[in-house]
Amino acid sequence: MLKPASAGASPWGGLVIAASSEGGAQAPALEGYFVEVDQLDTPRAIVNAQGTTVWRWESDPFGDTVAVETPSANVGITTPFGYSLRFPGQVFDGESGLNYNYFRDYEAATGRYVQSDPIGLLGELNTFRYAASRPNSGRDINGLKLTVTSAARPGVAVVHTNIASPCASGTSGSKGKAGEKWLAAAMAAAGLATSGNQTVVPPSGSSGRAITDNSFIDGNGNLIGVEVKCGPCARYTKNQKQNYGPATTGANPQFYDILTFWLE
DSSP states (O other), X not given: OEEEOOTTSOXXXXXXXXXXXXXXXXXXXXXXXXXXXXXXXXXXXXXXTTSOEEEEOOOOTTOOSOOBSOTTGGGTOOSOOOOOBOSTTOEEOTTTOOEEETTEEEETTTTEESSOOTTGGGTOSSTTBSGGGOTTSTTOTTSEEEEEEESSSTTOEEEEEEEOOOOOSSOHHHHHHHHHHHHHHHHHXXXXXXXXXXXXXXXXXXXXXXXOSEEEEOTTSOEEEXXXXXXXXXXXXXXXXXXXXXXXXXXXXXXXXXXXXXXX
């Protein structure tokens, strides 16, 4: 079983892996090991009750390093200690060399997933990238909060907390310019051929046009509009709120989707 170590239970901290079995008086003695983790809760070392390291993983940033299963062979501990957990949420598969990450498999050699993000561009513009290519700070709670929303699926939102803030201080105009610059760079990094801003036609019976910050054609030939909002007080304009949803629905929608990147 795996459980948090109680305060003072181990001079090495971390988690306790306890191996035991049923059997009453005939049960073997409990054997415990302690897992040392880094700032992301990635396991880096396992020590036994005597304080001897029995497993160690000192990987490069993207995890492309083999774990050492006999780090204390020089003191007589020669039995390999197998442990498959890697980055948070990942389990290493020795046969494939990939890390199982629930919906996808992570390839440490390339620092990318081998499958595209199942939620598509709603996750981010580069659908194979891991932790925004920042594996050492992928869980930095002090970074930028980025929420991506979909006009075609208004009940869906994806939040990222591992991106350096591009929003400039000052007026809403300067923040908006900073956000647009960030969006253009993100689209270029993802290899997307942009189609420029697009005028969004208002729904029937309404007036007032809105203009997206940019757009692109996805791999299926669909037009995707993109909008960026920079700053915690940013909101849709009246026309954007009126037009974006209806422009992605109906028999002949103008857009397949309009994604909005809310940068706070």
